Amino acid sequence: MNEAYRHAPLTLPGTPLDQVVRDGWNVTLRFRDEGDGPWIVDLSHVPKWDLQGSALDRTPGLEGIVPAQPGSSTFHEGWIINRLNPVQAGLWRLRPDAPPLGGCPRTPQAVTPAQAGVHQLPEILDPRFRGDDEWALEGENAPFSDNLLAPKGVWTTDLTDGLVLLALAGPGALDVMERVASLDLRRPDISCPVVFQGPVCHVPTQVVLPRREDLSALVLLAFSRGYGPSVAEALLHAGDPLGLRPAGEERFFENLVSQ
Amino acid sequence: MKRLPHSPTQRIDTRHPLPFSYGGRLLEGYRGDTVATALFANGVRIFSRSLKYHRPRGLYSLDGESSNCLMEIDGLPNMRAEQVPLRGGMQVRPQNVVGSPERDLLGFLDAFHWAMPAGFYYRVFHKPYRLWPFFQTLIRRAAGAGTVNPSWEPGRYDELHFHADVCVVGGGPAGMQAARAAAQTGLRVVLLESRPWLGGFYDWRTVEHHGTPLYERGRHLARELESLSNVRVYTSCTATGLYGDNLVTAVQEGGPDDFFHQRYLEIRARAVVAATGCTERPLVFEHNERPGVMQPGCAHRLARTYGLLPGTAAVFSVGHDLGLEAAADLHDQGLHVACVADCRSDGQDPQRIAALEERNIPFLRGWVAARALGKKAVEAVVLSTTEGSATRTISCDVLAASAGLTPLTGLFSLARLPLSYDERTGYFLPASLPEGLYAAGRLVGYDDPASIELSGTAAGLRAAVHCGALDAPRADEALTELQDNHRVLRGSKLVLAPGAGARSFVCFDEDATVKHVRQSVRMGFDVPELAKRVTAIGTGPSQSGIPGHNLPLIMAHLRGESAGTLRPTTVRPPLKPTLLATYAGLHPDIHKKTPLHDVQERAGAVFRRVGVWKRARYFSSDPTCRDEILNVRNNVGILDGSTLGKFRIFGPDAEKALQRVYVGDMSRVPAGKLKYSAMCTEDGCLLDDGVATKLGENDYYFTTSTGRAGATVEWFRFHTRHEDWEYYLVNLTDSLASINLAGPKARDVLQQLTDADVSNDAFPFMGYREFRLKGLVPARVLRLGFVGELSYEIHIPSSMARTVWQWLLEAGRPLGIRPFGLEAQNVLRMEKGHVIIGQESEIRTTLIDLGLGFLWDRTKTWAKTVGAPALQFAESQEGRLKLVGFLVDGSRPPLDGSIVVDGSIRGHVCTCRYSPTLDKAIGLALVDDDLAALGSRLRIFEPGDPPEYFDARVVPTPFYDPEGQRMKC
Known part of the structure; x- marks a missing residue:
């Protein structure tokens, strides 16, 4: 689809310089006057899935990819996978060109309940299977609930629309966090990436910390x-004295690449 | 007033003058001044008038221990001028004065002090009682501190939340050494110092220790500390609270270069070191608060830190060696020191006595100030032996007075540690400290630099051991050295000066004197906590800053008991008066917006806060929403119901979990159809309702009310916590928007967006379908009838909601579609007799009371359904409230919450509105069951000015379309 018919949960203030339509979303690549950091980037368009099951780390196709310990997080070929608790993980496809997870088939196929027992990854984790809009191309009246199906032992739910994803990046990003959350992001005994769960601006949040060096810290908030508009406003207000400015997706990838 | 020549101890920068105004006069101070020192430099000696007697009050200390220097600064009353850094352009005004501080029209009240005994507001002016309101008005008008300026605009406030291994409170030598010792083990350390710089009592002292002046030693330690990357130093930052698990709260004052006015800090530490030091215990004697009376430390710091001589001729009445040091040093600075009296009969540092002798300063051992003379300022002092056997009068304009030192134990009080009296130091200190909390420095009685610094190091190392960064033996070495080689000081034991009485102030804030304490003791208030209540001592803005540890000593003295038999009163957070704006911090208005918020706003919606959400209440200025309601009844309306809770539950035991929390039999949830059911509390009271459908094998989709959505997952988990069930819940409330398309023409609108068959036969009432809208947007469509018309709840991905909303509006435009809000929905569903949880139910309303008992499946006892036993009991219970519909005689409805009366309260109105559909005022009420019969007359009382009564009659519900034909067609 070339037309943006999906709307982000929030609009960051500022003048977008460069935008693309991706999977129905209008994605801002760059803003005018992004400044020297810290930056706030809206990544809400990033596909996000919730995985729940009793043995996620032994899931065929995801072995060694889903971190075993709750609270840990991992990067994998453009994906970030967060282990939230013993039976739950979150998968975010940060890079639009990220390859499929676990080598699932290149051609998307609708999965019926009867087929769901096979040991393979859910099709929706294939990046070429671009979410709901691709279903429209694949088949008329394909049941919506099919999107939720997954192989035996693994259950996935698309939460792309349910979660705001914001990134705080650059110098001072952790200082901004100290104004809105009481999470100990500077604990020396943790190794990045890591996922925290706790309140940010009083809102239950998954906080992923890919890196925390002073000048190139990166924090992802889901x-x-x-809550998107009011939390974004609160973050901008809290970060204003530190120079927090809206930035486009490119700035996020620059920070991500630099790790 | 001319400043002293520059010295390295000074903290002012005379190259940067700062103009400010005081009472209409334009004055000038310097960068580094506080408001109080700048005023003092400009000759101001009376800063305020006291609370009750309007006595003149002046600069007494520099750390805000009293209300003497509370002033209105830049529109904010009750600011501690001694602690507020001067900024250019500040507007300073005195407060609690009628006229000027020098000529206060209420100054005559001082002569009537006899009319205000302890607890006078409880005892005087009450007989005859009819006079009390008159006096109450007068007292209220005269009392109080400062006036709130409603047009004051708060500045910027900041907040910080962070973690540390060790939090050191106090940036003096002990605190700095503690921080350094802990930091050297690699721990994360935070250091809080209430003054604008580190150094503590080293900062203004020029005496040498190992060949280095103390001020230089302090600055060297500060530089060393500030260079450590794992130490965070906050100056002008006062710890205000200490809570469980070593949560420390603090408030930081913004300096001229800071972007914030005040900042609130929350620090979660693994260990806390208290190194808060000491203050001077006020000497209680007659007229001990006259302007010109100040603490020796205040006089010393005025000269050494701010370049100001406190006066021309001074008398010192002290109880500690620092007072002797101050007298000698101030003499060197140019102050004429007429005499130094020391209440201690022995124990002084011989070197300091020698220093006085070298300067020909008379020194009186065992003498004390007994009375200050002078009306608005000190003109002379009467000195007395401590036994009162001899007196001597000496002229002076400064009386530097102190009874000794007293530790700043606020943190211990906040930690709920009982204080006990130490006979050697004369301090009230905790007998022991819990693990993770350590004390160091002057606070625990050390007074020479070596022992103070070593105690800091020992505390820092013990904190490091607690955090697991150090082996215990290393910390024990420092502690052993401290205990073996250093002793704490022997403190002054003087309690009262001879003759202390009606003008000897124990608490400056509340104008409470020794006489008041004596009266309270006579009345039987035998402990400080009780005496505090009746005398108001320690209840002022400075929270026992002045009376502090004096009150238990004085009470014990008056009762003829030994010191230490009584304990100081409890101190509560915040330790320092803090602006409410600071606690509000960044005060973000955190709320949820639906994906359709913006489009509704553009359509003229008026939003109201509903729980965490902002929802569209009206779409016009008409609060009755008549047009919105009639449009749904006659055409088609569109409502944003996105706040509705939406959940997926799946897994092999999902059905068991549903059976546990829902009262209905959830094994009968069919695919393609909806089942309406309810959740109850353990008491059988209605908690939530919604619909459920089956998506696949062990895979369900269900909805909840808006208010319960946030707690649903926990509710399921809590009520299955003892089961080994495998099921998973996903909250889809925010993932899926919900649009309610309702009205007789709803089907015509929906059909335009899909090729799916939505006819009544193919998609009947209580049906569930999944199809794509315009072949693009996947939709879950629920055919329901909350508003009593043909209705579809369309659940779509939130990102596509705006698109679908526009599609629906375009498709429905020829059919008269228009949005409706919550208020219209409220009337529509009430016409239909449908309940809203929380509106028609309350905490004691069972499912059966509401007429929803049919939802409860009585056969599934094996499921242990939450609330089922209580429902069984309530089913046959008499005397319960019942939900009834009623018709009002007349067209104006009573307000929601009005009371049904019949000699007594018999129920209340849940919802009542004028129904434009029926052209009647109708409502739903919870009433006693004997009033629930059809035809019963209800008398409704609506409180107000004037109150009104309404008559109504119980009628059958639903009011509208009782057969339900319209929603099923």
Whole structure:
């Protein structure tokens, strides 16, 4: 689809310089006057899935990819996978060109409940299977619930629309966090990437810390979509004295690459 | 007033003058001044008037221990001028004065002090009682401190939340050494210092220790500390609270270069070191608060830190060696020191006495100030032996007075540690400290630099051991050296000066004197906590800053008991008065917006806060929403119901979990159809309702009310916590938007967006379908009838909601579609007799009371359904409230919450509105069951000015379309 018919949960203030339509979303690549950091980047368009099951780390195709310990997180070929608790993980496809997870088939196929027992990854984790809009191309009246199906032992739910994903990046990003959350992101005994769960601006949030060097810290915040505008406003207000400015997706990838 | 020549101890920068105004006068101070020192430099000696007697009050200390220097600064009352850094352009005004501080029209009240005994507001002016309101008005008008300026605009406030291994409170030599010792083990350390710089009592002292002046030693330690990357130093930052698990709260004052006015800090530490030091225990004697009376440390710091001589001729009445040091040093600075009296009969540092002798300063051992003379300022002092056997009067304009030292134990009090009296030091200190909390420095009685610094090091190392960064033996070495080679000081034991009485102030804030304490003791208030209540001592803005540890000593003295039999009163957070704006911090208005918020706003929606959400209440200025309601009844309306809770539950035991929390039999949830059911509390009271459908094998989709959505997952988990069930829940509330398309023409609108068959036969009432809208947007469509018309709840991905909303509006435009809000929905569903949880139910309303008992499946006892036993009991219980519909005589409805009366309260109105559909005022009420019969007359009382009564009659519900034909067609 070339037309943007999906709407982000929030609009960062500023003048977008460069935008693309991706999977129905209008994605800002660059803003005017992004400054020298820290930056706030709206990544809500990033596909996000919730995985729940009793043996996620032994899931065929995801062995060694889903971190075994709750609270740990891992990068894998453009994906970030967060182990939230013993039976739950979150998968975010950060890079739009990220390859499929676990080598699932290149051609997307609808999975019926009867087929769901096979040991393979859910099709929706194939990046070429671009979410709901691709379903429209694949087949008329394909049941919506099919998107939720997954191989035996693994259950996935698409939460792309349910979660806002914001990134705080650059110098001072952790200082901004100290104004809105009481999470100990500077603990010396943790190794990045790592996922925290706790309140940010009083809102339950998954906080992923890919890196925390003073000048190139990177923090990802995922929380309920409805809170998007007010939390973004609160972050911008808290970060204003530190020079926090909206930035586009390119700035995020620059910080991500630099790790 | 001319400043002293520059010296390295000074903290002012005379190259940067700062203009400010005081009472209409334009004055000038310097960068580094506080408001109080700048005023003092400009000749101001009376800073305020006291609370009750309007006595003149002046600069007494420099750390804000009293209300003497509370002033209105830049529109904010009750600011501690001694602690507020001067900024250019500040507007400073005195407060609690009628006229000027020098000529206060209420100054005559001082002569009527006899009319205000301890607890006078409880005892005087009450007989005859009819006079009390008159006096109450007068007292209220005269009392209080400062006036709130409602047009004051708060500045910027900041907040910080962070973690540390060790939090050191106090940036003096002990605190700095503690921080350094802990930091050297690799721990993360934070150091809080209430003054604008580190150094503590080294900062203004020029005496040498091992060949280095103390001020230089302090600055060297500060530089060393500030260079450590794992130490965070916050100056002008006062610890205000200490809570469980070593949560420390603090408030930092913004300096001229800071972007914030005040900043609130929350520090979660593994260990805390208290190195808060000491203050001077106020000497209690007659007129001990006259302007010109100040603490020796205040006089010393005025000269050494701010370049100001406190006066021309001074008398010192001290109880500690620092006072002797100050007298000698101030003499060297140019102050005429007429005499130094020391209440201690022995124990002074011989070197300091020698220093006084070298300067020909008379020294009186065992003498003390007994009375200050002078009306608005000190003109002379009467000195007395401590036994009162001899007196001597000496002229002076400064009386530097102190009874000794007293530790700043606020943190211990906040940690709920009982204080006990130490006979050697005369301090009240905790007998022991819990693991993770350590004390160091002057606070625990050390007074020479070597022992102070070593105690800091020992505390820092013990904190490091607690954090696991150091082996215990290394910390024990420092502690052993401290205990073996250093002793704590022997403190002054003087309690009261001879003759202390009606003008000897124990608490400056509340104008409470020794006389008041004596009266309270006579009345039987035998412990400080009780005496505090009746005398108000320690209840002022400075929270026992002045009375502090004096009150238990004085009470014990008056009761003829030994010191230490009584304990100081409890100190509560915040330790320092803090602006509410600071606690509000960044005060973000955190709320949720639906994906359709913006489009509704553009359509003229008026939003109201509903729980965490902002929802569209009206779409016009008409609060009755008549047009919105009639449009749904006659055409088609569109409502944003995205706040509705939406969940997926799946896994092999999902059905068991549903059976546990829902009262209905959830094994009968069919694919393609919806089942309406309810959740109850353990008491059988209605908690939530919604619909459920089956998506696949062990895979369900269900909805909850808006208010319960946030707690649903926990509710399931809590009520299955003892089961080894495998099921998983996903909250889809924010993932899926919900649009309610309702009205007789709803099907015509929906059909335009899909090729799926949505006819009544193919998609009947209570049906569930999944199809794509315009072949693009996947939708879950629920055919329901909350508003009593043909209705579809369309659940779509939130990102596509705006698109679908526009599609629906375009498709429905020829059919008269228009949005409706919550208020219209409220009336529509009430016409239909449908309940809203929390509106028609309350905490004691069972499912059966609401007429929803049919939802409860009585056969599934094996499921241990939450609330089922209580429902069984309530089913046959008499005297319960019942939900009824009623018709009002007349067209104006009573307000929601009005009371049903019949000699007594018999129920209340849940919802009542004028129904434009029925052209009647109708409502739903919870009433006693004997009033629930059809035809019963209800008398409704609506409180107000004037109150109103309404008559109504119980009628059958639903009011509208009782057969339900319209929603099923």
